[in-house]
Amino acid sequence: MQEISSDVIRGYNDTIILFFLRKEPSYGYEISKNIKALSDNKYLIKETTLYSAFTRLEKNGYISSFSQEAENGKRRTYYQITEEGRIYYHEKCEEWHLTKDVIERFISNE
Amino acid sequence: MDAIKNYLETMFSSLPDTEETRRAKAEILSMTEDKYNELIGSGMSEHEAIGKIISEFGSLDDLKESLGLTGEECVQAAEEPLKSDSVLFTGVPEAPNPPVEIEPVAERAHKSYGGNLRLVSLDEAKDFLADAAFSRFLLGIGVFFCIIAPAGPIMGEAFGDLFFGVFEDLMEGLGVMFLFLSVALGVGLIILSSSKMKEWKDIKKGVSIMDYETEEYIKSEKQALNPSRSTMLALGIVLCVCCVIPVTFFGIFSIIPFLSEGVGPSMIFVMVGAGVFFILNSSRLTDACDKLLKLNV
Numbered sequence A: 001m002q003e004i005s006s007d008v009i010r011g012y013n014d015t016i017i018l019f020f021l022r023k024e025p026s027y028g029y030e031i032s033k034n035i036k037a038l039s040d041n042k043y044l045i046k047e048t049t050l051y052s053a054f055t056r057l058e059k060n061g062y063i064s065s066f067s068q069e070a071e072n073g074k075r076r077t078y079y080q081i082t083e084e085g086r087i088y089y090h091e092k093c094e095e096w097h098l099t100k101d102v103i104e105r106f107i108s109n110e
Numbered sequence B: 001m002d003a004i005k006n007y008l009e010t011m012f013s014s015l016p017d018t019e020e021t022r023r024a025k026a027e028i029l030s031m032t033e034d035k036y037n038e039l040i041g042s043g044m045s046e047h048e049a050i051g052k053i054i055s056e057f058g059s060l061d062d063l064k065e066s067l068g069l070t071g072e073e074c075v076q077a078a079e080e081p082l083k084s085d086s087v088l089f090t091g092v093p094e095a096p097n098p099p100v101e102i103e104p105v106a107e108r109a110h111k112s113y114g115g116n117l118r119l120v121s122l123d124e125a126k127d128f129l130a131d132a133a134f135s136r137f138l139l140g141i142g143v144f145f146c147i148i149a150p151a152g153p154i155m156g157e158a159f160g161d162l163f164f165g166v167f168e169d170l171m172e173g174l175g176v177m178f179l180f181l182s183v184a185l186g187v188g189l190i191i192l193s194s195s196k197m198k199e200w201k202d203i204k205k206g207v208s209i210m211d212y213e214t215e216e217y218i219k220s221e222k223q224a225l226n227p228s229r230s231t232m233l234a235l236g237i238v239l240c241v242c243c244v245i246p247v248t249f250f251g252i253f254s255i256i257p258f259l260s261e262g263v264g265p266s267m268i269f270v271m272v273g274a275g276v277f278f279i280l281n282s283s284r285l286t287d288a289c290d291k292l293l294k295l296n297v
Helices: A007-008 A013-021 A028-038 A048-059 A081-104 B004-013 B019-041 B046-056 B070-078 B085-087 B103-113 B122-148 B153-164 B165-195 B199-204 B212-240 B244-251 B257-282 B286-293
Strands: A065-067 A075-081 B118-120 B208-210
Touching: A007 A075, A007 B208, A013 A028, A013 A048, A013 A075, A013 A081, A013 B085, A013 B103, A028 A048, A028 A075, A028 B019, A028 B212, A048 A075, A048 B019, A048 B085, A075 A081, A075 B019, B004 B019, B019 B046, B046 B208, B046 B286, B103 B118, B118 B122, B122 B165, B122 B199, B122 B257, B153 B257, B199 B212, B208 B212, B208 B286, B212 B257, B212 B286, B244 B257, B257 B286
Parallel strands: B118 B208
Antiparallel strands: A065 A075
């Protein structure tokens, strides 16, 4: 089975995470589960990749984290998007449209 | 869950103990805990869940940047450990070695089995050793009975010569019966011995991995077994080599055919049988240890 190359998707992990955080704050496993579900199991993000994306996003000020107790009493780190994060997300969407448009021109089925 | 904690501990043990590392470890543990609980909730067995989690786990390289161990140098050092000179020139502290014994396993697991991989716990490994040793013991006994079978007719003949008439025929008949019963018993035991190992087919095919702690335990166990292994092997060989001694010795008493033609020749089979039993059993635990250790290569 063809698998997604991590090199290709790396530049868009941040965008994928921000997509979910735009709606509501969330935590690590929930985001990875949502990515898996929305991609029809085609993209499984690794825990290490996810964590490093969180730290990168937080360092750039696109998300902020807070600790909260879940229903089952487990303490989790939740992440929420910042205003800068929303702007960045839209920029990345624009960038993707452009990228997609350019790359598509070089993709041949022959 | 302890297996996953151990796995993470080992993975992070090569990194400097900083605030960032500790935070990363806690956060990743929390993610895997959630995943573990959900997999268990979906009806997966504990071992399958752990195997899946470890095989889907990323690599340490993904984390280095976020842990402040930044720079091309780190990545380079990890990929080209031989060219460490280039790292030293940059003045950046040499990157900690990635835990080599862990990552290839996870990667291999992911590639070969798509995550359908079992993790062998310490208790399971111990059970495997016990079963493998018992299976080998049965095999040894089975082979022993097959080898000593011909001693039956020989002894029957010798006993028969001591009597006359019906008794002589009876003794010879009993000897032949012993031959067949002994072979039947031997073959039965050999089959039983191999069926005993059926439930461990995952380990035999290599569709499993061990955690670090278990691997260390098996290694030390194997080390400790070496002396007894050599002793048994030597005993087995001595028995095989010396099997001709009784027949030569009893040959002296050729006036008593019971000894020279009965006991003497029979002893060949009994001694070789015992010798082979010891040779087979000398490595009954070490072979099982090797099989387990091969899982993590």
